[in-house]
Amino acid sequence: MTDTSSATTSADDRPAPGVAGSSSTAAAAVADAAAAASSAARPTAAGRDLTVAVIGAGGRMGAEAVRAVEATPGLRLVGRYGSADELGDLGGADVAVELTVPAASPGNVAHCVERGVHVVVGTTGWDEARLSTLREQLAAAPPAATGAGVGVLIAPNFAVGALLMMAFAAKAAPFFESVEVVELHHPAKVDAPSGTAARTAAMIAASRAEAGTPVPPDATTSDPDGARGVSVDGIHVHSVRLRGLTAHQEVLLGNAGEQLTLRHDSFDRTSFMPGVIAAVRAVADHPGLTVGLEHYLGLD
Numbered sequence: 001m002t003d004t005s006s007a008t009t010s011a012d013d014r015p016a017p018g019v020a021g022s023s024s025t026a027a028a029a030v031a032d033a034a035a036a037a038s039s040a041a042r043p044t045a046a047g048r049d050l051t052v053a054v055i056g057a058g059g060r061m062g063a064e065a066v067r068a069v070e071a072t073p074g075l076r077l078v079g080r081y082g083s084a085d086e087l088g089d090l091g092g093a094d095v096a097v098e099l100t101v102p103a104a105s106p107g108n109v110a111h112c113v114e115r116g117v118h119v120v121v122g123t124t125g126w127d128e129a130r131l132s133t134l135r136e137q138l139a140a141a142p143p144a145a146t147g148a149g150v151g152v153l154i155a156p157n158f159a160v161g162a163l164l165m166m167a168f169a170a171k172a173a174p175f176f177e178s179v180e181v182v183e184l185h186h187p188a189k190v191d192a193p194s195g196t197a198a199r200t201a202a203m204i205a206a207s208r209a210e211a212g213t214p215v216p217p218d219a220t221t222s223d224p225d226g227a228r229g230v231s232v233d234g235i236h237v238h239s240v241r242l243r244g245l246t247a248h249q250e251v252l253l254g255n256a257g258e259q260l261t262l263r264h265d266s267f268d269r270t271s272f273m274p275g276v277i278a279a280v281r282a283v284a285d286h287p288g289l290t291v292g293l294e295h296y297l298g299l300d
């Protein structure tokens, strides 16, 4: 199966040639964390390879995920699907990796869940209404081939540094009067704000609410064109689209006389692959819906 769609590529946006190898430090650390949190860091209970399908295989992330799965011992790629392809039985996959567009993702995930296929979702756009529908679909789903419930992971960001940056931001947020999020991405990105920024803002807002921290000070009374960005749960998020960038985020935290800046940079899509592989290995051990890879890695 091939992806016949026209994913925009440029020198900046094209997936890098490298493959996420299990030999890199990040890959090893994420794999170790996943192994500690999961009994599925081996192929399958039956001892055979875990079979994987990639949906959105012709896209920037999908192509990188195909390379990573093919390079990983214990995983076997059994299907690659693009926008023109019928998903069918997903080639008999145990796990599907879904990396498409926000408009297509819920339908693809529902298709997998209805067939008892576990899903690792990197696509953005999963707001509360979509998550709620997915929970209902999971409750009505048949068991997976292993007999346990189907697992779905919605992962706004697979990069271990991004997960840590988000956790640090949530931890720091109640200690500062002001906090704003700036996300910066390649210009071919179709959605704004980024899924990572939306989740970071939600985590920050939840952490401040729990601590009873007041809303950040802001004297703005006139902003007809949205210069202050969008408010996600009361936290301002600003989106930059710039040729040359991949995926970057800053969380700015301010008090009188001091500032803490937390910044994460994904310079290359290989940064996401250790997380994708860890998620593929662990998803069957986490029936139901999980939002955030940090819950598989013991970072929560």
Ligand SMILES: NC(=O)c1ccc[n+]([C@@H]2O[C@H](COP(=O)([O-])OP(=O)(O)OC[C@H]3O[C@@H](n4cnc5c(N)ncnc54)[C@H](O)[C@@H]3O)[C@@H](O)[C@H]2O)c1
Pocket (backbone or CB within 6 Å): 003, 005, 006, 007, 008, 055, 056, 057, 058, 059, 060, 061, 062, 081, 082, 083, 084, 099, 100, 101, 102, 104, 108, 121, 122, 123, 124, 125, 155, 156, 157, 158, 159, 195, 272
């Ligand atoms: N979670 C993460 O760490 C992470 C990292 C990078 C990107 N993303 C997200 O992943 C998604 C994909 O990003 P990208 O840069 O690869 O985009 P892209 O545009 O390069 O690729 C998307 C691919 O999906 C295909 N597609 C569209 N509709 C489809 C359908 N119905 N069925 C199958 N395939 C379909 C397109 O043809 C395209 O090839 C975006 O939502 C992006 O924000 C997440």
Ligand SMILES: O=C(O)C1=N[C@H](C(=O)O)CCC1
Pocket (backbone or CB within 6 Å): 124, 156, 157, 185, 189, 190, 193, 194, 195, 196, 197, 246, 247
């Ligand atoms: O390149 C993208 O598109 C990315 N999407 C995710 C998001 O929206 O947060 C993760 C970072 C890269």
